[in-house]
Amino acid sequence: MKKINVTTSATLFEDISQLSTEDASLMQKAVEARHKAYAPYSKFNVGAAILLDNGHVVLGNNQENAAYPSGMCAERVAIWRAGSEFPDMKVKKIAITASSENSTVNKPVGPCGACRQTLSEYEINQKEPIEILFMGEVGQIVKTESLLSLLPFSFDSSYL
Numbered sequence: 189m190k191k192i193n194v195t196t197s198a199t200l201f202e203d204i205s206q207l208s209t210e211d212a213s214l215m216q217k218a219v220e221a222r223h224k225a226y227a228p229y230s231k232f233n234v235g236a237a238i239l240l241d242n243g244h245v246v247l248g249n250n251q252e253n254a255a256y257p258s259g260m261c262a263e264r265v266a267i268w269r270a271g272s273e274f275p276d277m278k279v280k281k282i283a284i285t286a287s288s289e290n291s292t293v294n295k296p297v298g299p300c301g302a303c304r305q306t307l308s309e310y311e312i313n314q315k316e317p318i319e320i321l322f323m324g325e326v327g328q329i330v331k332t333e334s335l336l337s338l339l340p341f342s343f344d345s346s347y348l
């Protein structure tokens with residue numbers, strides 16, 4: 189038996205003004221997408237903006253439903269939109285932001301497990317890392333250099 193350590197690294201930015209021009213502009217687009225979220229039940233609005241390697245930006249936001257489980261997260265709306273519209277394009281990065289109608293979200297909101305799993309398939313297929321940037325409504329932003337760094341011991345098609 190041996191114990192192993194799984195580590196990950198991320199960069200923490202104090203606010204959007206510390207990001208590169210490209211990252212700040214993508215995050216700003218995620219904010220715009222967040223404003224169009226349909227989240228009347230949770231009142232938790234999430235926006236995602238994906239930058240493709242052809243320079244195209246694909247947006248998504250969470251879409252809820254009165255039958256709660258029928259809703260969908262912003263990240264999966266965006267990545268599936270990108271996959272369906274631009275199947276041959278590589279994803280460079282995704283910016284994510286969340287706000288709540290109940291209180292100010294002032295800490296970074298990372299993608300949920302199901303969204304990480306979904307995004308990982310695209311990273312594996314394209315054989316190039318997808319950068320992930322995530323924030324709340326205000327405050328710090330976390331940036332990781334690859335999706336798989338957020339998903340150790342992940343499940344993939346090699347098991348099937």
Ligand code: THU
Binds near residue numbers: 233262303
């Ligand atoms: N949500 C997202 O859009 N992305 C996540 O990664 C976490 C949660 C949405 C789903 C639901 O509409 C609301 O936030 C509350 O969970």
